[in-house]
Amino acid sequence: MKVSVAGENSFIIYFAEQASKNVSLQVQQACVLLKESLGSVLIDLVPSYASLLVIYNPMQTDGFHVRHIINSSLSNLSDANENSGKVVTLPVYYSAESGADLVDLAKRANLTTDEVIDIHQQGEYLVYAIGFAPGFAYLGEVDERIAAPRLSSPRLKVPKGAVAIADRQTAIYPAESPGGWNLIGSCPIAMFDPKANPTMPVEVGDIVKFKAIDREQYLALGGEL
């Protein structure tokens, strides 16, 4: 575990170099412990794949104190046990018209677009983190053959529902937003609805599978092009 400064009121705790199910469960465990030990000094926590951002109130305490509490309360994180997430299957219309980077990604991977779609569909993805935007679930890990680096300059507009890949992560954009991931398709299911209960079809620890649908099915499910 490594604790680094992030900003004037935040530390970021790195639990491992790589994401794994085990690390993900450690992050969740650390959230529970730090909420307890930091109490009113804590402003917010942002859990992710292998890290946890801890935001504190610098008007109440200083960095030395917070670092001390982090180190002492996380000194014996237990090795994580089973996760009990549900399995959620989400439909995706994979195509060049619904995924602007599908063709490029296939070309760079030396695969056909159908092969990219097959490989993406075969995966079982753990929900590692939720963030970036409301309802944005970070899923991993993508097969190395279709892993692709982020765009060198993020797009100003990625459409709602876009299914995308960045390195070995995949995700569905829950709403139109800026973003730098490679778009390969689109999912017609709402990933975030503030009025629904639950607000999201998935939560951290769940397993997501993707199922290819065609254009007609996509439109019938409310998908937009």
Place this chain on the structure above:
Amino acid sequence: MSNIAKASSNIGMVVEKPGMLSLIQDLGRYGQHNIGLTTGGPLDPHAFKMANKLLQNNLNDSAIELTVGGLELTSQVNTTICVTGAVIDFTVNGEKMPQWQCIAIKQGDLISFGFATSGLRVYIAVKGGFNIEPTFGSTSTVTREGIGGINGTKIEQGQLLSCTPQKQIPHFKASQIPSYDSVVKLRVILGYQQDAFSQVQKHQFFSSEYTVSESFDRMGYRLEGPVIKPNVDGILSEGICLGAIQVPANGQPIVLMNDRQTIGGYPKIGSVFSLDLAKLAQCGQGAKILFEQITIEDAHNLLHLEQANIELNAIEPIEKLLS
């Protein structure tokens, strides 16, 4: 030495009806027991202080303690009053007014008090306090001693209670008003993936001038300038704090603002100090941006100073005519 105090100017509020017992009070007369003087002062100091506090007066400023009620005043000045203490009906020109609230008063207004319905002591404070000359260090009226207030007596019909017309409205001094420059230096706390930026890259970053690009909003400010390169392209997506400076592969820094995404995967060299983000947020396209490194301890000191400035020092009334 005269123990008779006088009003210090000849404009203020005229007493139409003195009420049951109306006395000028400040917080009391101290250090005079050796010559036999008592302290006087408001019987309900909390209510007294709150009236002055709301008007941003000194807590010791002179105000009226009205017992039971019946006072009527005509104001010769534009000012503000606050009435606290016992629950009492009071009106301005016949219109019922609330207590524990500042009330604007215009020249010629008639302020009338009924009778207390809960509690006994009503406090009537005026912006800047009533101008009463202190006697033995205090304006508190002690009628038994004939000391304080106006001539050492309770307030009487026809008296003038001097107060200064309010040409003042709360206002900041020129030195307190920030200037919104189009050249801004942002202080940075190094952090996150700072180790992924070489000394040369860091030096480049801290010695170059950047420009706000056309892409800037409440989420982030994209800057343009000399390219800086971390030795990693992307990272595992992680939590982003306020002010984080992410550097995508094109080497052009993006400063993340209040509406930033909570998680992201671009390398970050550190974070802009929050008070400087306000300066950046006042900038638009084309503004020149410079970066300077500070420690987290310096950042905390500056945050505390800012807090102290806001709490202790913020309001400095200067002369300005009320319309």
